[in-house]
Amino acid sequence: MGAVIQTSGLGKQYRRTWALRDCALAIPEGRVVGLVGPNGAGKTTLLRLAVGMLAPTCGTISVLGERPAGGPGQLARVGFVAQDTPVYARMRVADHLRLGAWLNPAWDDELARHRIGQLGLDPRQRAGSLSGGQRAQLALTLALAKRPELLLLDEPVASLDPLARREFLRLLMEAVAEHGVSVVLSSHLVADLERVCDYLIVLVASRVRVAGEVSALLAAHHRLSGPRRDPGTLPASQEVIEESHTDKQSTLLVRTDEPVHDPSWTVRPVSLEDLVLAYMSRAGDDTPARRQRLGVVS
Amino acid sequence: MIEFQLDDTSGVATYLQLVQQVHQALRMGMLEPGDQLPTAQQVVAKLAINPNTVHKAYRELEREGLVRARPGLGTFVTRSPSGTDPVTQARFLAAMTDWLRSARSAGLGPDDIEAIYRIAFRNCFAEGVA
Numbered sequence: 001m002g003a004v005i006q007t008s009g010l011g012k013q014y015r016r017t018w019a020l021r022d023c024a025l026a027i028p029e030g031r032v033v034g035l036v037g038p039n040g041a042g043k044t045t046l047l048r049l050a051v052g053m054l055a056p057t058c059g060t061i062s063v064l065g066e067r068p069a070g071g072p073g074q075l076a077r078v079g080f081v082a083q084d085t086p087v088y089a090r091m092r093v094a095d096h097l098r099l100g101a102w103l104n105p106a107w108d109d110e111l112a113r114h115r116i117g118q119l120g121l122d123p124r125q126r127a128g129s130l131s132g133g134q135r136a137q138l139a140l141t142l143a144l145a146k147r148p149e150l151l152l153l154d155e156p157v158a159s160l161d162p163l164a165r166r167e168f169l170r171l172l173m174e175a176v177a178e179h180g181v182s183v184v185l186s187s188h189l190v191a192d193l194e195r196v197c198d199y200l201i202v203l204v205a206s207r208v209r210v211a212g213e214v215s216a217l218l219a220a221h222h223r224l225s226g227p228r229r230d231p232g233t234l235p236a237s238q239e240v241i242e243e244s245h246t247d248k249q250s251t252l253l254v255r256t257d258e259p260v261h262d263p264s265w266t267v268r269p270v271s272l273e274d275l276v277l278a279y280m281s282r283a284g285d286d287t288p289a290r291r292q293r294l295g296v297v298s
Numbered sequence: 299m300i301e302f303q304l305d306d307t308s309g310v311a312t313y314l315q316l317v318q319q320v321h322q323a324l325r326m327g328m329l330e331p332g333d334q335l336p337t338a339q340q341v342v343a344k345l346a347i348n349p350n351t352v353h354k355a356y357r358e359l360e361r362e363g364l365v366r367a368r369p370g371l372g373t374f375v376t377r378s379p380s381g382t383d384p385v386t387q388a389r390f391l392a393a394m395t396d397w398l399r400s401a402r403s404a405g406l407g408p409d410d411i412e413a414i415y416r417i418a419f420r421n422c423f424a425e426g427v428a
Contacts, residue, residue, distance in 0.1 A: 030350070173348060174343055176342075176348065194306070195306075
């Protein structure tokens with residue numbers, strides 16, 4: 001299986017600030033990828049690099065085996081929905097579909113019309129008068145009807161209420177089931193993505209902190225609690241991601257590929273949200289040595 | 299046909315929740331050999347989860363020999379989980395109920411009992427710790 005997005009040493013600098021640094025990723029095909037990080041972490045920059053709206057300052061990125069926006073053929077294979085799901089406010093829903101059909105060689109008009117019908121949108125309605133949820137669904141419909149192999153969505157559910165959020169993700173997952181499209185969606189809240197993503201990238205302060213299959217990440221991280229002890233005394237195979245201590249007790253979140261044998265620990269699994277928060281909270285710590293020990297791509 | 303439910307707060311992986319619900323439905327007789335499981339599309343439409351999660355759950359059930367995927371038709375139950383002999387089950391349920399009653403009359407509360415159960419379970423299956 002090839003990588004849908006492959007980057008190496010990828011970086012983007014705006015004037016003096018790095019929006020993204022040392023980014024090395026190999027995202028396998030057929031995944032629903034959650035790109036998670038606080039606002040300003042570099043999520044939008046990474047997505048814009050992937051669609052070719054930005055050029056890298058350094059390093060390389062290939063998308064579906066080609067240079068992003070390398071030509072009309074490559075562009076047709078990638079769908080992108082920018083933040084706040086932009087549509088043309090003065091144009092009617094039907095005009096959006098006509099425009100889509102005109103601009104995209106592989107346009108699936110039946111899919112577009114079917115979805116608009118399913119959503120109960122009136123084709124004559126102007127996009128500016130749609131609700132936030134409807135607008136997001138229209139933008140998703142346009143991106144899906146293009147029949148891309150890879151769909152990139154920048155914070156697609158951030159502005160939606162919980163019901164519209166669930167509905168948006170439901171229709172997105174139906175499209176995944178039906179067409180097998182690979183998806184990358186960003187969010188600053190992992191809870192939004194917990195049900196849908198099977199691959200996770202945590203991006204904090206312009207660097208990738210951890211990336212991998214969700215099931216493998218969950219299996220490799222454990223919450224240990226027990227009598228107070230110095231994390232320095234742990235086996236070398238156990239990487240401490242987060243620690244907290246009282247005078248009597250220590251609670252650690254560790255990453256290890258080996259089972260935890262020490263009987264003094266109570267071992268609990270971690271949720272995806274715990275895992276993401278633990279990596280986010282060590283945001284300031286980005287010395288190369290630390291990252292190397294982490295096993296994080298750098 | 300059964301319908302899956304998800305508990306977001308359980309901490310149990312989504313695919314495992316699906317697997318466990320099929321196990322339970324088989325034990326309770328809600329699913330029998332020959333019955334069809336919901337298609338991935340149907341589960342996705344109901345729960346808004348990743349279709350790969352459904353495939354993963356069904357692969358796991360197939361690996362356990364409980365279901366078989368028939369291409370183009372769907373996934374069907376082939377047999378009930380082993381160890382579900384109703385007489386044996388009833389015997390252990392009765393023994394467990396007796397044990398719980400005696401624990402309660404000895405003054406143990408639900409939390410004490412659950413803690414004891416968890417420790418015993420863990421010792422027995424050596425899960426997570428060894």
